[in-house]
Amino acid sequence: MPLKVWMNGKLYDRAEAKISVYDHGLLYGDGVFEGIRVYDGKIFRGEQHIDRLFNSAKAIALQIPLGREELMEAFLETLQVNKLKDAYIRVVVTRGVGTLGLDANKCHEPQVIIITDSIALYPQDYYEKGLELVTVSTVRTPHNVLSPKIKSLNYLNNILAKIEAQQAGVIEAIMLNKDGFVAECTGDNIFAVAKGRLVTPPPDAGILEGITRQVVMELAEKDGITVLEQQLTRFDFYVAQECFLTGTAAEIIPVVRIDSRQIGEGVPGPTTLRLLEMFREETRSNP
Numbered sequence: 514m515p516l517k518v519w520m521n522g523k524l525y526d527r528a529e530a531k532i533s534v535y536d537h538g539l540l541y542g543d544g545v546f547e548g549i550r551v552y553d554g555k556i557f558r559g560e561q562h563i564d565r566l567f568n569s570a571k572a573i574a575l576q577i578p579l580g581r582e583e584l585m586e587a588f589l590e591t592l593q594v595n596k597l598k599d600a601y602i603r604v605v606v607t608r609g610v611g612t613l614g615l616d617a618n619k620c621h622e623p624q625v626i627i628i629t630d631s632i633a634l635y636p637q638d639y640y641e642k643g644l645e646l647v648t649v650s651t652v653r654t655p656h657n658v659l660s661p662k663i664k665s666l667n668y669l670n671n672i673l674a675k676i677e678a679q680q681a682g683v684i685e686a687i688m689l690n691k692d693g694f695v696a697e698c699t700g701d702n703i704f705a706v707a708k709g710r711l712v713t714p715p716p717d718a719g720i721l722e723g724i725t726r727q728v729v730m731e732l733a734e735k736d737g738i739t740v741l742e743q744q745l746t747r748f749d750f751y752v753a754q755e756c757f758l759t760g761t762a763a764e765i766i767p768v769v770r771i772d773s774r775q776i777g778e779g780v781p782g783p784t785t786l787r788l789l790e791m792f793r794e795e796t797r798s799n800p
């Protein structure tokens with residue numbers, strides 16, 4: 514049975530779930546989205562994802578034509594018809610159909626789309642051996658250009674950074690902010706373990722405030738690990754004992770090489786592995 518996609522209150526077969534070529538989501542990347550995990554039928558940190566979606570929409574002056582609870586019900590309905598228990602939810606809200614001009618006021622019906630699918634992870638090998646990263650020249654969009662806190666449909670900044678990484682023969686990139694401090698990776702937040710403490714760039718560094726990042730900070734604190742949000746440079750990562758990335762799809766993925774420098778022992782470190790274990794417990798027992 515083909516997967517069903519929820520669109521504006523109705524369910525469509527995947528091949529029939531279509532939007533207009535005049536939708537400003539397509540024409541201008543004008544819209545917002547979220548990626549959410551479902552573990553054993555339970556939506557992980559669903560409220561936080563919905564909050565971030567509504568905040569992203571508010572920031573681009575887009576009115577989501579649905580309440581928070583209705584949206585949560587629509588997620589559950591879509592998961593249920595597709596009989597998915599361990600899944601990924603992609604919710605997209607576009608500005609809707611407009612003219613060929615930029616005028617958002619001419620778009621009267623925002624489109625709400627919910628896709629549920631099985632989850633595509635990084636290959637298992639990367640979790641065991643760790644990732645290699647390179648720093649790229651594409652600068653993370655500054656707050657005064659387009660806030661990285663908005664999870665918008667315009668991901669070209671991140672895509673161009675990823676293309677640069679791929680050209681260098683690796684799959685993920687470190688993006689710096691306009692002041693040269695480390696911001697984040699193209700679709701994940703970044704952490705280092707230095708002097709036994711967990712450090713990560715602060716929201717002011719120009720990052721998407723990841724929900725997995727938040728979960729990992731909470732787990733570390735629960736385990737007695739000091740967590741610091743501070744401005745970090747590439748140097749701080751080169752000399753760190755450990756490094757890892759966090760994201761909804763990736764969960765926690767170890768990093769063992771950055772810009773040709775080995776990080777720590779060159780294998781996933783004990784703090785990373787401990788947090789990964791705690792994260793797995795948390796996601797499997799989440800109410």
Ligand code: PMP
Nearest residue numbers: 700701702721723724725760761
């Ligand atoms: N940064 C960026 C740019 C992202 O797109 C994402 C989400 N894939 C993250 C960080 C991680 O956020 P979360 O943990 O909420 O998935």
